[in-house]
Amino acid sequence: MSTSDLTxxxxxxxxxxxxxxxxxxxxxxxxVLHRILGSDTWYACVVESRTADANAIxxxxxxxxxxxxxxxxxxxxxxxxxxxxxxxxxxxxxxLISLHGVDVYWCTGRAIVRAPKDRVDAVRRAILEFAVAERxxxxxxxSVNSSWDTLEGDVPTAFSYGEGNVRDRAELGKRFQKAIxxxxxxxxxxxxxxxxxxxxxxxxxxLHERMRERLRQEDRLEVLEGQLDIFQRVYxxxxxxxxxxxxxxxxxxxxWIIILLLAxxxxxxxxxxxxxxxxxx
Amino acid sequence: xxxxxxxxxxxxGIILMxxxxxxxxxxxxxxxxxxxxxxxxxxxxxGVSYSxxxxxxxxxxxxxxxxxxxxxRRGLFLIGTGFIFNIVVWMPExxxxxxxxxxxxxxxxxxxxxxxxxPAVALILAAFLCLFSPILQHKAEWDSYxxxxxxxxxxxxxxxxxxxxxxxxxxxxxxxxxxxxxxxVGNYMLDGKELRGREVSVVTLVGMGFLGxxxxxxxxxxxxxxxxxxxxxxxxxxxxxxxxxxxxxxGMTLFWLAxxxxxxxxxxxxxxxxxxxxxxxxxxxxxxxxxxxxxxIHIWPLWLYGVWMxxxxxxxxxxxxxxxxxxxxxxxxxxxxxxxxxxxxxxxRHGLEYWMRWLCD
Numbered sequence: 001m002s003t004s005d006l007t008x009x010x011x012x013x014x015x016x017x018x019x020x021x022x023x024x025x026x027x028x029x030x031x032v033l034h035r036i037l038g039s040d041t042w043y044a045c046v047v048e049s050r051t052a053d054a055n056a057i058x059x060x061x062x063x064x065x066x067x068x069x070x071x072x073x074x075x076x077x078x079x080x081x082x083x084x085x086x087x088x089x090x091x092x093x094x095x096l097i098s099l100h101g102v103d104v105y106w107c108t109g110r111a112i113v114r115a116p117k118d119r120v121d122a123v124r125r126a127i128l129e130f131a132v133a134e135r136x137x138x139x140x141x142x143s144v145n146s147s148w149d150t151l152e153g154d155v156p157t158a159f160s161y162g163e164g165n166v167r168d169r170a171e172l173g174k175r176f177q178k179a180i181x182x183x184x185x186x187x188x189x190x191x192x193x194x195x196x197x198x199x200x201x202x203x204x205x206x207l208h209e210r211m212r213e214r215l216r217q218e219d220r221l222e223v224l225e226g227q228l229d230i231f232q233r234v235y236x237x238x239x240x241x242x243x244x245x246x247x248x249x250x251x252x253x254x255x256w257i258i259i260l261l262l263a264x265x266x267x268x269x270x271x272x273x274x275x276x277x278x279x280x281x
Numbered sequence: 282x283x284x285x286x287x288x289x290x291x292x293x294g295i296i297l298m299x300x301x302x303x304x305x306x307x308x309x310x311x312x313x314x315x316x317x318x319x320x321x322x323x324x325x326x327x328g329v330s331y332s333x334x335x336x337x338x339x340x341x342x343x344x345x346x347x348x349x350x351x352x353x354r355r356g357l358f359l360i361g362t363g364f365i366f367n368i369v370v371w372m373p374e375x376x377x378x379x380x381x382x383x384x385x386x387x388x389x390x391x392x393x394x395x396x397x398x399x400p401a402v403a404l405i406l407a408a409f410l411c412l413f414s415p416i417l418q419h420k421a422e423w424d425s426y427x428x429x430x431x432x433x434x435x436x437x438x439x440x441x442x443x444x445x446x447x448x449x450x451x452x453x454x455x456x457x458x459x460x461x462x463x464x465x466v467g468n469y470m471l472d473g474k475e476l477r478g479r480e481v482s483v484v485t486l487v488g489m490g491f492l493g494x495x496x497x498x499x500x501x502x503x504x505x506x507x508x509x510x511x512x513x514x515x516x517x518x519x520x521x522x523x524x525x526x527x528x529x530x531x532g533m534t535l536f537w538l539a540x541x542x543x544x545x546x547x548x549x550x551x552x553x554x555x556x557x558x559x560x561x562x563x564x565x566x567x568x569x570x571x572x573x574x575x576x577x578i579h580i581w582p583l584w585l586y587g588v589w590m591x592x593x594x595x596x597x598x599x600x601x602x603x604x605x606x607x608x609x610x611x612x613x614x615x616x617x618x619x620x621x622x623x624x625x626x627x628x629x630r631h632g633l634e635y636w637m638r639w640l641c642d
Contacts, residue, residue, distance in 0.1 A: 163397060164339060249399050256402040264413050267446065267454075271420045274439040 015064030015112075019047035022058045022132045034128045038192040044128045059131045060086060062112040063120055066101075079105040079112040086110035097210050100203055106130075106211065108138060119203060126207040130215075133192035137220060140186050143178075144227050150175065151234055158237035161245045169242050176235035183228045186221070193217045282473050284333070285551075285558050286541035287326055288565035290534070294322030295568045299575045300611045307579060307607040309599030311430055317519035320381055320451065321459055321530035323568070327385050328463025329538070331392050333471060345397075352393040354641035359386030362573075362633065370576045372584075372594070377441050378432050379449025381572065387445075387453060388460040400465045407458035407465075411527050414447070414455035415509045418521050421447045423511060427520070448521075455522055462531060470539065476547040484539040491532025498525035560619060567622045570632030575614060 020033060023043050030045040047057050062082065064075070076096070083094035086109045094107040102115040102123055111131065115123045154172065157165050165172075193212060198205035212218065297319030304310040331352075338348050363382030367375050395403045426434055426448040434440040434448075447454050470480045498505075502516035502525065512518050516525045545551060552558075564571065587596040625632060631639075 163399060253399055253401045253405070256398065257405055260406055260409050264409060264417075267417065268420055271417065271443065271447075274443065 015062050018061045018063065019050060019057050020059040020061060020128070020131075021045050021047050021056050022135060034125055036129050036132050036192070038133075038189065040188055042132045044132070058109070058135055059128075060110045061124065061127060062110075063124070064112065064114045065117060066103075066114050075103075075114060076105075079103070079114070083107035083110045083112055095214055097207070097214055099207055099210055102203070102207065104207065104211070106215070108134075122202065122204040123207060126204045126211065129192065130208055130211040133189050133212075133217060134215060136185065136189045137193075137217060137224070140182055140224055140228075141220070143182055144224065144231070147175075147178075147231070151231060154238060155234060158234045158241065161238070161241035165242070166245075166249075169246075172235065172238045172242060176232075176239055179228060179231035179235050183232060186224055186228065190221065193221055282546075283553075283562065284471065284542065285545045285553065285561065286538060287329060288558065288561040289541055289545070290322050290537060291326050291568050292561040292564040294319045294326065295564060295571050296611075296615055298323065298572065299614060300608075302575065303579055303607045303611045303614070304604060306583070306598060307601045307610070308604045310604055310607070317526070318530060318533060320456075320519075322534055323381065323572075324385060324388070324451075324456060324459040325463040325531075325534040325538075327388060328392065328460030328465075329467035329471070330463075331389060331460070332464045332467030333473075335396060336468075336473065349393055351642055352389060355637060356386045356389035356393065358637050358641055359383070359389065362386075366573055366576070370573075370580050377434060377436070377444060377449075379445050379451055381451050383445075384451035384453065384456055385460070388457055391453075391457060392460060392464050395461060395464065400468060403461045403465045407461040410453075410455040410458040410461075411524065414522065414527075415511055415524060417447050417454055418511050419508060423448050423521050430520070450520070455527060458527065459531065459534070463534070466535065466538070470542065476543065478543075481539050481543045484535055485543075488532050488534070488536030488539060491528050491535060493532075495525045495529035495532055498523075498528055563619060563622050563626070567625075567632045567634065569634050569637070570622070571618060573633060574618065578614060579610070 018033070021044075022036075023030065023045050024040055027043045027045055030043070031048075032043045032045055034044040036042040036044065044059075050057070064079075080094045080096075083105045084107050086107060094105050094110075097104045097106065100119075102113070102119055104114075104123065104127065105112045106127075111127050113120070113123050113127065154175065157168070157172065195208075197209065301317070301319055335348065338351070343351075360383050363380060363384075363386055364376055366382055367378055367380060371378060371380075395406070421443050426432055426440075426444065432444065432448065432450050434444045444452065446452055466484055470477055470484050499516040502510065503513070505524075507513075509524060511521050512523065516523060517529070519526055583597045583601055584594045586601075587594050587598075590596070622632070624630075
């Protein structure tokens with residue numbers, strides 16, 4: 001949805017929509033809106049056209065200017081509706097944050113701001129810094145939530161590993177790698193979420209802090225840490241069991257070769273000892 | 282899922298067995314009999330089927346102990362049926378001739394042990410069984426147990442043991458190799474959900490390799506060390522199974538299973554309910570019943586006719602009729618048997634397979 005899609009009533013509330021993509025690494029050819037510093041450097045880059053690649057858009061940010069300031073202001077309804085109808089399926093309802101004459105509605109993948117012109121830049125920076133961490137957090141949460149069934153299926157393997165599991169070894173290895181890479185991904189966004197309070201406070205720092213609090217980012221981070229710990233423990237045990245089994249298996253094959261050779265030698269010895277029964281006996 | 286490839290091969294195996302037995306027991310035509318692929322197909326597919334059965338049980342979360350108990354009961358059922366079959370069909374004096382049923386029953390007991398180990402152990406054991414078999418046949422003096430093309434033994438513990446291991450009709454050495462290879466191939470190649478293209482190609486190539494090896498062994502037969510050759514004048518013998526015969530039958534089963542599996546089992550354009558596949562499925566599902574039934578059908582009349590004519594019971598064995606009659610009888614039996622089995626299915630009557638499941642599962 002863009003401003004051109006809005007109804008006539010809504011159009012009076014509509015502002016400019018910025019399409020933003022968060023990138024790391026080389027952004028030489030891109031228009032960078034803001035540089036976000038954490039343990040990694042992220043760049044909020046402008047996406048010129050919606051049609052180019054819809055999946056490339058991480059955030060749609062609408063900036064509007066205040067007209068009237070009343071409790072029954074139609075802007076709130078408009079902002080809530082616009083936020084919740086984003087192209088990224090919203091995982092929760094839109095959240096309103098009002099601070100020092102600035103209103104921000106936030107929902108997954110969409111944010112709408114109403115702020116005086118002189119505060120827009122500070123508000124945008126706060127939103128972008130928050131959005132990049134939120135985007136990563138939501139992605140990790142989704143990945144974890146979609147893996148519970150697989151984890152439950154793998155739990156027996158963490159306890160006992162047999163011949164039947166050998167074929168799944170590569171798959172288990174991939175799942176272990178995924179658990180570790182999710183943990184690493186989570187660790188890298190911690191500096192964006194857990195930050196010291198800034199003093200003297202600025203609008204940007206206060207809004208950023210308020211958004212983090214409202215979306216419970218720190219609590220969610222803790223929950224995720226606990227969940228990923230379970231994944232890591234299970235797959236670590238699977239890895240240990242599988243490695244032990246494979247080492248023992250190689251030894252077993254050699255042992256069995258010796259046992260089989262001895263068995264055949266024993267059979268030959270028995271045949272030698274048993275007087276052969278011919279038709280004449 | 283049901284594998285049409287297995288059904289087809291098992292049907293070919295059972296029809297070949299019927300053919301061999303009719304021609305041999307009614308007409309004494311051992312030399313003209315098909316080259317003995319029936320029993321190897323049957324034995325190899327017993328291993329493949331066990332691997333599929335095992336996967337089914339594991340998917341249904343049956344415990345290892347339960348699987349072991351069922352497997353052992355099934356093995357003992359087949360061994361018991363084998364002995365009863367020998368006594369009832371071949372007379373009590375042939376109770377210990379170690380035919381296909383006792384051998385497959387024993388193979389299932391061995392597979393219950395092998396299934397827990399690495400596949401390499403099963404394959405190494407199979408290789409040892411094949412390679413050591415000529416040496417052991419020499420040591421056991423194989424020829425002294427065989428008179429006029431059939432197995433005879435004294436009822437002593439040593440003869441029974443040697444017959445079971447080396448010199449009987451289907452002794453464990455080397456025949457156990459076939460179910461072992463079948464089991465390993467079943468685990469390796471048959472997935473149930475999708476075609477494992479790479480594995481199927483490997484099995485096809487290995488099958489062709491074995492066929493090549495068989496041809497090579499036949500070519501160099503005259504120059505082979507005497508310990509590995511029991512019949513210097515014949516490289517391809519089923520009794521005793523020569524190395525060339527073993528390589529050829531293993532190669533043939535591997536090759537055809539892989540080819541048919543690739544072509545049929547995951548081919549959506551082939552309807553599974555067409556007449557041919559219905560026929561093979563029916564024959565395959567009732568293969569154990571057919572095995573017992575075809576013996577009763579053609580052996581008992583021989584014995585009864587001998588007694589009725591005032592002769593020895595076995596008087597007409599191998600000399601009841603010429604091939605002109607016995608060969609058409611094979612086809613007559615197969616057709617009648619098929620309709621009989623369909624009637625059994627329709628009317629809810631059960632064959633030996635049902636009773637095995639009822640008793641053992």
